Amino acid sequence: MKSTIPQKSKAPCTSIEDLYKKTQDWVAEIEFIKIEQQFLKELLAEHIIELCESDNFNKAKLLLKGIDHESILGDDLLISIDDHNVNLSLLLENIYLKREANFRNNHELIEVEVTNYIQNFRFIKEQIYELVLLIMKNNKKHHMLSN
Template structure:
């Protein structure tokens, strides 16, 4: 799995202090909130503007794109919820280091990180596809109007 740029290489999840993991997890949450706003914009782009541009030859592509955007939006919401719970658990661990099994918790932290990396990769792909499809549809429509 990809490493997120905010995490140092190596076994950081297993050697970092809880406070350091907390700061890293706060960054993830902030990033997810940004991605959620970005996804809202992409949905808006598809839902509102493609109705004007999409001809029959683009409808299936737009429906597929909209379905994939909905799927990744749900994944984002799920990750936001998981990240919030993780932050809560980290706060409890900072207050009482013996509250949870440290190794199990750190393994869960690494799994969350891997989910984040996978999500970011998929998000970038769908964003690129959405902008590419938008550009293509708009260019075709401009050509059609000016011809």
């Protein structure tokens, strides 16, 4: 799994509204990934017989564990983002103005976590697609040979 090192952004978000909008984008992305995770589980389940007959069964089990792990991380991230949004809402109402720097730092940390989460999921997704594509090609080859 890949990991991104936090870097200072070149141009920080200038307003709390921008930060809030960004968190809404994160939530939408994570929620979509959760749908993709379910799809990928179903995709692997659909090809479980072929996986059992090949040397790729252990790889598929590992990928399924990866999806489950990422799903748990996604839930945790959504909770962190929700808490962060509460603080951003308070900042929008001019409450906690003295702690704005802390909230901005927290925002950057969550952004790194979200970026890592997305990159890790993309890696797992790529591995699953390659595995299923291999199985489909083998099935096609066997089907052509049997005809």
